[in-house]
Amino acid sequence: MSFDTLGLSPELLRAVAEQGYAQPTPIQKQAIPVALEGRDLLAGAQTGTGKTAGFTLPILQRLSEAPPARGESRAIRALILTPTRELAAQVHESVAAYGKHLSLRSTVVFGGVGMTPQVDRLRKGVDILVATPGRLLDHARQKTVALDRVEIFVLDEADRMLDMGFIHDVRKIMSLLPRQRQNLLFSATFSDEIRSLSGQVLHNPVEVEVARRNATADTVDQRIYPIEKERKRALLSWLVGDGQWKQVLVFARTKHGADRLGRQLEQDGIRAAVLHGDKSQGARTKALEGFKSGKVAVLVATDIAARGLDIDQLPHVVNYELPNVPEDYVHRIGRTGRAGASGQAVSLVSEDEAKQLNAIERLLKRELPRATAPGFEPGFTLSSRPGNPAGRRPREHHDGVRRSPQAEGARRNPGNTNRGSARAGGHRG
Ligand code: AMP
Numbered sequence: 001m002s003f004d005t006l007g008l009s010p011e012l013l014r015a016v017a018e019q020g021y022a023q024p025t026p027i028q029k030q031a032i033p034v035a036l037e038g039r040d041l042l043a044g045a046q047t048g049t050g051k052t053a054g055f056t057l058p059i060l061q062r063l064s065e066a067p068p069a070r071g072e073s074r075a076i077r078a079l080i081l082t083p084t085r086e087l088a089a090q091v092h093e094s095v096a097a098y099g100k101h102l103s104l105r106s107t108v109v110f111g112g113v114g115m116t117p118q119v120d121r122l123r124k125g126v127d128i129l130v131a132t133p134g135r136l137l138d139h140a141r142q143k144t145v146a147l148d149r150v151e152i153f154v155l156d157e158a159d160r161m162l163d164m165g166f167i168h169d170v171r172k173i174m175s176l177l178p179r180q181r182q183n184l185l186f187s188a189t190f191s192d193e194i195r196s197l198s199g200q201v202l203h204n205p206v207e208v209e210v211a212r213r214n215a216t217a218d219t220v221d222q223r224i225y226p227i228e229k230e231r232k233r234a235l236l237s238w239l240v241g242d243g244q245w246k247q248v249l250v251f252a253r254t255k256h257g258a259d260r261l262g263r264q265l266e267q268d269g270i271r272a273a274v275l276h277g278d279k280s281q282g283a284r285t286k287a288l289e290g291f292k293s294g295k296v297a298v299l300v301a302t303d304i305a306a307r308g309l310d311i312d313q314l315p316h317v318v319n320y321e322l323p324n325v326p327e328d329y330v331h332r333i334g335r336t337g338r339a340g341a342s343g344q345a346v347s348l349v350s351e352d353e354a355k356q357l358n359a360i361e362r363l364l365k366r367e368l369p370r371a372t373a374p375g376f377e378p379g380f381t382l383s384s385r386p387g388n389p390a391g392r393r394p395r396e397h398h399d400g401v402r403r404s405p406q407a408e409g410a411r412r413n414p415g416n417t418n419r420g421s422a423r424a425g426g427h428r429g
Pocket of ligand 1: 020022046050053
């Protein structure tokens with residue numbers, strides 16, 4: 001199936017072809033025709049599924065098909081809310097790329113940077129605005145933005161929006177929009193909270209859903225390295241060096257811990273950058289660019305900072321500390337895996353993290369294989385029986401890596417991953 005059959009205009013088809021997309025992804029196939037009809041949409045899709053084009057293309061088409069009446073001033077006709085600055089910037093890039101052959105104008109506003117340039121761009125008039133909730137409300141309060149002519153409202157990554165505590169801001173923003181409008185809500189998960197929010201926002205929506213692409217069991221080689229807290233850094237440096245890892249996303253639990261780890265890795269001769277909420281926008285952009293371009297091998301990030309980053313096909317993800325919420329583990333390791341090759345997710349787990357590990361294994365309903373690196377044998381064992389704390393048993397002797405049957409299969413037969421079909425709707429994670 002090609003893009004031609006979705007009802008998109010020649011200008012948009014040209015832009016899509018220029019992006020090099022041969023065919024629409026499953027979410028695009030389902031969402032584009034519905035959104036083009038003007039229907040409300042509840043879409044279950046996470047980053048990496050092509051969801052951005054799924055809402056951007058129909059918005060561009062609808063706005064360009066029905067330009068404002070002659071003599072009417074330019075007004076914001078489509079509003080796209082995203083939870084993070086990075087995601088806002090990425091969505092705006094997509095709007096600009098897909099809309100390059102149309103005469104619609106767009107801009108993006110988010111916090112952490114000056115208001116004035118944003119005010120200037122808004123004043124010149126835009127048709128499509130991409131925004132994070134807090135900064136948009138700042139503009140609304142200063143009356144530097146008017147939302148009373150919005151025709152299409154998109155809530156992107158609604159679940160993250162709730163996780164990050166933006167629900168009040170989102171409600172305030174919705175109260176500034178005209179009642180009569182089209183609503184598109186995208187969310188990776190459908191919790192009760194999301195259901196209730198969509199019940200309030202959407203009118204008679206069409207529901208579409210594509211399977212999560214983080215099929216943890218099959219496409220990601222997951223390993224647990226039991227290791228004393230104070231030896232984690234040395235083990236991480238060893239893994240990166242020995243494995244010649246070129247692009248590793250390392251999750252740390254705290255900003256302070258992330259900073260310290262970044263410095264220590266640099267001392268070990270590993271190029272590292274750090275990303276967390278206290279970093280300035282400039283520092284974040286620089287860190288990301290360095291990482292994407294390969295100048296920096298290791299990006300140390302906190303969960304919040306990593307949200308919304310368009311870096312999700314990584315060969316290696318490391319949990320330097322396990323997350324407190326087991327679902328975060330699934331989100332984190334969903335970042336790994338590249339087409340045709342399985343990604344690797346490594347967790348460095350100290351004895352005091354046995355509880356978190358058990359919660360993760362209960363969620364995944366399976367034991368994660370334990371591994372050791374030469375010279376990094378731990379002085380304790382992590383029990384894999386859910387609910388059982390770490391036992392102080394004598395050290396087991398194992399040479400190198402012990403793998404689960406799944407990981408063993410994936411290793412023997414690396415071509416046989418379903419990564420290709422993950423985009424086309426792999427497993428429900
Ligand atoms: P998203 O889920 O919107 O963040 O998109 C994930 C990535 O998929 C982005 O890098 C897009 O450029 C890319 N993408 C979107 N649509 C397609 C498509 N139809 N074919 C190939 N790549 C795509």
